[in-house]
Amino acid sequence: MARKSGSHSQITGPRIRQAALRLFARHGYAAVSMRQIAQEVGVQAGALYLYTSDKQSLLFDLMHDHLTDLLAAWDAQEKQADAVARLEQFTRFHILYHLDRPDEVFIAYMELRNLTPDNFASIERLRRRYEDALEEILRNGQAEGTLSVPDSRIATLALIAMLTGVNTWYRQGGRLSPDEVVQTYWEMVRNTVGARG
Amino acid sequence: MARKSGSHSQITGPRIRQAALRLFARHGYAAVSMRQIAQEVGVQAGALYLYTSDKQSLLFDLMHDHLTDLLAAWDAQEKQADAVARLEQFTRFHILYHLDRPDEVFIAYMELRNLTPDNFASIERLRRRYEDALEEILRNGQAEGTLSVPDSRIATLALIAMLTGVNTWYRQGGRLSPDEVVQTYWEMVRNTVGARG
């Protein structure tokens, strides 16, 4: 049975999500219309509703999948044994993973207030799980005596803010390569947590 | 000559700006209508245009005045002589000033993409001036030999990201007082820049 000409169910869905990602990151969720997304994909606005129930779930899915992928990627890493080495691993992982996905990161931070309360709570749970992965490293290091912070929870949030900040200034082809950025930040992170050596 | 009843030119202007500040911070610039702002103030939408030429300049003025006030407040500080003491002063100033103005800070970071190109350039110049104030402290400290960072520009951006991050988690009546937050962050900042002592 030949498919009807113009049917692309297998690729239109991903293309809609990709267009929404790009447009939401550039102009903001509230400023982007379903018509704009449809135009970017090359279909009419009505066709979008075959792939998403509404605009809100388009946003939610983007944020949810980003955080789920982030957690899975960290979980999949072969972990260093001692806390300082694992903190270096986290620093490198966080910077490189986030530099590779600027649009996803931007949306995940900027569009929280456009989520419905239920969706917001769901996203915050995922973000909390990621933060907890770092906090556990800091707690282990304190127990080992290989690092020292005044408050492990606050240090966690401070380090993540510092590391994610790379995305606000990094530009491809700039003064530093991604690897040099990692080196520079690792030196600061190591000092911040008072790591030995 | 008695004023006409319902005339409040001296207070309506500030009230419009206050309402816009609150609503933009809560829901985002693009998601807030001029009618919502008018309703919050208690006037009709048309009356807003006696005080602002359009929605864009309402946003720009909020961001511009915030950054101008921030720079003026830092310039007005009686400065510590040596770099480490001045860095502690900056840390305290930045955290407390920003904690006092969560809505202004939120807008100044989140609504950059909703500025026209000219307005964006103007705001970025002001932000850059503030960053330069911190970078100068770090450079002086390096020259004195009292602190050490791998890259003064990147350290500047890293520290500002770390310190401004307080606004994302701090809640009044929480575990720590503003003063304890300052102490905790100063300990980390001091380590980050490898300060002596």
Next chain:
DNA sequence: GTCTATATGCTGATAGAC
């Protein structure tokens, strides 16, 4: 699977009465 057409309502901004 995609289209056109449409419903219902809101948008920023202006004109002119009071």
Next chain:
DNA sequence: GTCTATCAGCATATAGAC
């Protein structure tokens, strides 16, 4: 100084033709 009325356009989402 504020109001009412209005313009022209765009919003999300759905119904039904093909």
